Amino acid sequence: MRTASKQPRKQRKARFTAPAHERTRFLNAPLSSALREQYGKKTLRVIKGDTVKVTRGDSAGEEGLVDLIDTGRAKIVVHGVSLTKSDGTEVPRKVDPSKVEITKLNLNDKRREEKLGEGK
Numbered sequence: 001m002r003t004a005s006k007q008p009r010k011q012r013k014a015r016f017t018a019p020a021h022e023r024t025r026f027l028n029a030p031l032s033s034a035l036r037e038q039y040g041k042k043t044l045r046v047i048k049g050d051t052v053k054v055t056r057g058d059s060a061g062e063e064g065l066v067d068l069i070d071t072g073r074a075k076i077v078v079h080g081v082s083l084t085k086s087d088g089t090e091v092p093r094k095v096d097p098s099k100v101e102i103t104k105l106n107l108n109d110k111r112r113e114e115k116l117g118e119g120k
Contacts, residue, residue, distance in 0.1 A: 026074035029097040035105065039116050046076055046097050049106030054081060056099040063103065070094060 005011060015026070028043040029052065036042060046052065046066055053063040064079035075094035082090040107113045 020071065023071055023074060027069065027071065027097050029100050029102050032101050032103045035102060044102060046102065047106055049108065050102055051104035052078055052100040053103050054078060054095060054099065055101050059093065067092070
């Protein structure tokens with residue numbers, strides 16, 4: 001999604017009111033250097049089952065499988081990345097896809113595998 005305005009309020013509005021087919025672009029994450037060389041792509045949409053490494057924030061360096069993708073909020077839930085609430089319970093922390101690096105791809109989907117093959 002390209003916004004013509006420089007005003008933050010219009011950029012936020014465009015992001016929050018974006019249709020579903022444009023929201024999928026918000027779920028792109030950078031590939032690790034090994035995958036980048038292998039597939040010739042810099043970023044790829046994160047799907048459930050991908051293995052990612054958190055690169056920013058309190059959970060930086062943690063690696064895990066993607067358990068859930070929230071397309072409405074453009075966030076992902078990584079297995080093992082959680083917050084401890086004040087009562088001691090652990091809840092999964094939602095992470096922005098731009099703050100993770102894909103280290104292993106889930107290639108169960110034939111269409112995704114074919115699309116990656118075209119990038120070579």
